[in-house]
Amino acid sequence: MLDPKYLRSELEETAQRLAQRGYELDIATLATLEERRKTLQSSTQELQAQRNARSKSIGQAKGRGEDIAPLLAQVGELGDQLESAKVELAQLLTDIDNIAMSTPNLPDSDVPVGKDEDDNVEISRWGTPRTFDFEIKDHCEVGEAMGGIDFAASVKLTGSRFVVLKSKIARMHRALAQFMLDLHTEQHGYIEAYVPYLVNSESLRGTGQLPKFGEDLFHTNPANEEGTGLSLIPTAEVPLTNLMRDEIADEAQLPLKFTAHTPCFRSEAGSYGRDIKGLIRQHQFDKVEMVQLVKPQDSDNALEELTGHAEKVLQLLELPYRKMLLCTGDMGFTAAKTYDLEVWLPSQDCYREISSCSNTRDFQARRMQARFRNKETNKPELLHTLNGSGLAVGRTLVAILENNQQSDGSVTVPAALRQYMGGLAVIS
RNA sequence: GGAGAGAUGGCAGAGUGGUCGAAUGCACCGGUCUUGAAAACCGGCAUGGGUUUAUAGCCCAUCUAGGGUUCAAAUCCCUAUCUCUCCGCCA
Known part of the structure; x- marks a missing residue:
C-alpha cells in the first residue's frame, strides 16, 4: 500500500509514475472521495467531541446529585446525527481503502520504463552455455529415459501440471533444497524457518496477494467472501514476511533475514497454453525463499546482496545465467525494483526465469504494520521488505538435467551437490 | 470432538458503567551522583488517524475482532477468532 498522505498530496505525480507500469489511477474518483472524506471526517469527529463533552458533564452533574434529565434531552438528537455521519464515513473509508489496497507499488526511479518483458534490461551474464556435439534432449526426455520423471503417474493421481519424481531425480530434487538452505544459513546469514503452508487472508493481504x-x-473451504478460509501459499514470501506483521522490531535486531524451503501452490489461472510440457510451470513446486526485513536506508544494498545470494547458488551449481533488471511494465504488484535471474536452458535455446528478487520498500510493511523502533527518535517506523527465490528447486533441477546431460543419456552431478547425493558424480 | 478458563500498552500485570488512554513493575530514553560503570534517586515514555509549515498545539479512535445495550463501555450482553487446562482421539 502506498503512503496515503503522499497519495493525497501528490496525486498527479503518483498517477504519472503508476502509468509507467501500465496502471491507470482513477484520479477523478479518488479526488472526489478524498474531498468528501476530509469534510465528513472533520464534522464526524466534531460531533463525537461534543457528545463526549456532554456525557462527561452528565457524569459530573450526577456526581453532584443534580437533576440530569434536561441534559439527557439535549444529547438525544446529537446521537442520531453522529450515528448517520459515522455510517457514511465508514463506507467512504472502505471505498478509499479498497482503491488503496488495489494500487500497485511505485517503481524506483532507476527502473527502466517499458511495456513488457521485451523491455527488460540485461545487467550481466555469468558462465557460457555449453556446446553439444550430440542431439540434445529436453529435461522431460532426459528424466523419463532414466525413469525419474513420471507425468503419467501425476496425471492419474491428480491432473495436469503436477509431477511425480522418482529415484535419483527425486533425490537430486531433495539434495538441491538441502544445498540451498545450507548455503543461505551457513554462508549468507539467514535464519532457517519451517512455516505453515496454509495461511489466512490477513497474511495474504499483508504481502499483496489479496x-x-x-x-x-488455491483456497480451502470455506473460502467465502470474508476470506475466512485458509489458502495454500504461492510462495514462502507470504509466511516469512508476515512473521513481522503487527510487530515492532528492535533496531539492533536488524536486518532480519529468513529462509525457508516450502512447496508453492499456484493455480496459474489464465496461463494455460504456456509451458504446457515439463516441469517449468506447475501447480505445485518447491522453492527456497529468502526474505529480508531491513531499515529503509539499507534496502538498496539489501536488494543487491540478496540477488547476489541467489546468483551464488547458480554459480556453485555451474549453471550459466543472466541477470535482468525488470522494466516498469513487467514488475509484480508489490515491487519497487526487481532483478530476475534467468538460467540457460539448452532445449529452449534461451534463458528462463529461475529467481526473482524484489525490493518492495515499505509497500508490504505498511499493509502489515511491520515496523522497527528507531533508536534516535524512539518512534516506530516502517521496515523495508525484500524477497527473492534462492532458487526455484524444480526449475533448477530442469537446468541441471538439460545443461549437464551426456550423449549416453546420463547427467553429471554438479560438484557442489555431490555431498548431498552420497557422493554420486553421475546419475543415469 | 467434549468440558472449563482466559485475551488490557514493547513485556508482565491491576482495573466490573462516568474525572480511565488506563495503576504498578520491568524494559527503554534523558538527568543527578560516580574517575568510569553499576546501584540508588529524579523525570520522560502507547499506537493509528484528522487538522496543521510543524515529530508544536487541539481533536478523534483504539483495552483480541465484529455487533448490541447506554447520555456514557476496558468494564454489561451476543457472535467470531485465538490461547491455556483437563478428557477423548491421533502421527
Whole structure:
C-alpha cells in the first residue's frame, strides 16, 4: 500500500509514475472521495467531541446529585446525527481503502520504463552455455529415459501440471533444497524457518496477494467472501514476511533475514497454453525463499546482496545465467525494483526465469504494520521488505538435467551437490 | 470432538458503567551522583488517524475482532477468532 498522505498530496505525480507500469489511477474518483472524506471526517469527529463533552458533564452533574434529565434531552438528537455521519464515513473509508489496497507499488526511479518483458534490461551474464556435439534432449526426455520423471503417474493421481519424481531425480530434487538452505544459513546469514503452508487472508493481504490476486491461489473451504478460509501459499514470501506483521522490531535486531524451503501452490489461472510440457510451470513446486526485513536506508544494498545470494547458488551449481533488471511494465504488484535471474536452458535455446528478487520498500510493511523502533527518535517506523527465490528447486533441477546431460543419456552431478547425493558424480 | 478458563500498552500485570488512554513493575530514553560503570534517586515514555509549515498545539479512535445495550463501555450482553487446562482421539 502506498503512503496515503503522499497519495493525497501528490496525486498527479503518483498517477504519472503508476502509468509507467501500465496502471491507470482513477484520479477523478479518488479526488472526489478524498474531498468528501476530509469534510465528513472533520464534522464526524466534531460531533463525537461534543457528545463526549456532554456525557462527561452528565457524569459530573450526577456526581453532584443534580437533576440530569434536561441534559439527557439535549444529547438525544446529537446521537442520531453522529450515528448517520459515522455510517457514511465508514463506507467512504472502505471505498478509499479498497482503491488503496488495489494500487500497485511505485517503481524506483532507476527502473527502466517499458511495456513488457521485451523491455527488460540485461545487467550481466555469468558462465557460457555449453556446446553439444550430440542431439540434445529436453529435461522431460532426459528424466523419463532414466525413469525419474513420471507425468503419467501425476496425471492419474491428480491432473495436469503436477509431477511425480522418482529415484535419483527425486533425490537430486531433495539434495538441491538441502544445498540451498545450507548455503543461505551457513554462508549468507539467514535464519532457517519451517512455516505453515496454509495461511489466512490477513497474511495474504499483508504481502499483496489479496485482495486482487485471489484467483491465482488455491483456497480451502470455506473460502467465502470474508476470506475466512485458509489458502495454500504461492510462495514462502507470504509466511516469512508476515512473521513481522503487527510487530515492532528492535533496531539492533536488524536486518532480519529468513529462509525457508516450502512447496508453492499456484493455480496459474489464465496461463494455460504456456509451458504446457515439463516441469517449468506447475501447480505445485518447491522453492527456497529468502526474505529480508531491513531499515529503509539499507534496502538498496539489501536488494543487491540478496540477488547476489541467489546468483551464488547458480554459480556453485555451474549453471550459466543472466541477470535482468525488470522494466516498469513487467514488475509484480508489490515491487519497487526487481532483478530476475534467468538460467540457460539448452532445449529452449534461451534463458528462463529461475529467481526473482524484489525490493518492495515499505509497500508490504505498511499493509502489515511491520515496523522497527528507531533508536534516535524512539518512534516506530516502517521496515523495508525484500524477497527473492534462492532458487526455484524444480526449475533448477530442469537446468541441471538439460545443461549437464551426456550423449549416453546420463547427467553429471554438479560438484557442489555431490555431498548431498552420497557422493554420486553421475546419475543415469 | 467434549468440558472449563482466559485475551488490557514493547513485556508482565491491576482495573466490573462516568474525572480511565488506563495503576504498578520491568524494559527503554534523558538527568543527578560516580574517575568510569553499576546501584540508588529524579523525570520522560502507547499506537493509528484528522487538522496543521510543524515529530508544536487541539481533536478523534483504539483495552483480541465484529455487533448490541447506554447520555456514557476496558468494564454489561451476543457472535467470531485465538490461547491455556483437563478428557477423548491421533502421527
